[in-house]
Amino acid sequence: MSAQIKVAVLGAAGRMGAEAVKAVSEASDMELVASLGRGDDLAQILEAGATHVVDLSVPAATEANVRFAVENGLHAVVGTTGWDDDRRAELDSLLKGHPEVGVLIAPNFALGSVLASAFAATAAKYFESVEIIELHHPNKVDAPSGTAVRTAELVAKSREDAGVPASPDATETQLDGARGSVVDGIHVHSVRLRGLVAHQEVLLGGPGEQLTLRHDSFDRASFMPGVLLGLRTVACRPGLTYGLDGYLELGQ
């Protein structure tokens, strides 16, 4: 029998952290050895004998948490948002000094969401227009969502590789924000609404037709298979993996 994966959850009292604590506790090949929140001493992770860290904290804390894990030889599965190009580049160079450590940064752990983003990237080169609408609960502190940013990056790369020009847009005057934010040339619109959890639509338009790719997370349980897959895989994938699609066979 292979050794238990000894997991410390950071952000354990949060909406996602609490769900991860439950999922890890129920997994027969894992042991929850530490649950930390704001203000807790990260040394507790080492004292507890963790081999893996799950970070589900806040954008302002995640970088220091992951740095601590890497510097102490622990693998990290990260769901927290805020990992822009500069932060990922810094982490990548830190990991060069710790070649045995794996880190997964997953903007979205839900399998359906990962697939929808991949489908969107495949479809985007065949349509003149593409825009993204992400819809979340009103307690979310960041906009646009990490998932929308990642989807926009994948869509933009696919269109650039295929030589597709920018989506047509004749807007000359607008109120601030009317056209949303722009990520790699793709317009992203953020809705915050009581009752929602996490949802996204990619709208693709061509002459006389529209394709809509929508994914809905109705419950945070939807993210847990991805968290567990990340924990089971990350030690075998040294270095930085950005996106759970890196651990899946998506045939691209």
Ligand SMILES: NC(=O)C1=CN([C@@H]2O[C@H](COP(=O)(O)OP(=O)(O)OC[C@H]3O[C@@H](n4cnc5c(N)ncnc54)[C@H](O)[C@@H]3O)[C@@H](O)[C@H]2O)C=CC1
């Ligand atoms: N990758 C994915 O599939 C998903 C990612 N998320 C992301 O995960 C993060 C957490 O989301 P929620 O659970 O909804 O937020 P939340 O606000 O409910 O939980 C965050 C928790 O982190 C704690 N915290 C603050 N500073 C900390 C520190 N230095 N160390 C450890 N814990 C600290 C807070 O006290 C809070 O309990 C967000 O960035 C969110 O966008 C959320 C859902 C799915």
Ligand SMILES: O=C(O)C1=N[C@H](C(=O)O)C[C@H](O)C1
């Ligand atoms: O804060 C959330 O809730 C979510 N955050 C992630 C994101 O920003 O994409 C993942 C999911 O959308 C839920």
